[in-house]
Amino acid sequence: MKKILIILTSIILIGFLVSYGFRLYTKSHSPEATADFNKNGLKIHVDYCQPSKKNRKIFGELVPYGEIWRTGANEATEIEFSKEVNINGNSLKAGRYALFTIPNQNSWTIIFNKELGMWGAFSYKQENDVLRVEVTPSQQNDVLEVFTISFQEADNGADMILAWENTKVVVPIR
Secondary structure, three states: OOHHHHHHHHHHHHHHHHHHHHHHHHHHHOOOEEEEEEEEEEEEEEEEEEOOOOOOOOOOOOOOOOOEOOOOEEOOEEEOOOOOOOOOOOOOOEEEEEEEEEEEEOEEOOOOOOOOOOOOOOOOOOOEEEEEEEOOOOEEEEEEEEEEEEEEEEEOEEEEEEEEEEEEEEEEEE
């Protein structure tokens, strides 16, 4: 019995070390980042990882059009709202959500999903979507090397900006 306990403990320890090492390795290529907005009682917090362009074509190739994307790298991006918000005309309750997107050339689907703690989009399930909204991307002259999520103050709320390569997507949050 003691031998089995030692073996099981060793397996668990090795699994933990491998998982931790993998996490450190991936974070070195796509570091963790946060984006925050806090104004007039509305607090928004985003946890995500920032992949880099590295001379690659991003949208339509590395991130294929028409397919679910974790909206960053590594773990699925997560967003938290302190109170109920209106996103592009649709109500979303206060809480924490996984943030996914489906990029296309002329429109993006922004997805708020109730399942948290996912690695990438591998275990994404559409039936866990709480809200989907459509927004229109715009093309920028400047090329952004690192994927970035930021907020810009807007009337009665904020615009969440997703930007990478020469693409910018604005998600109105009120």
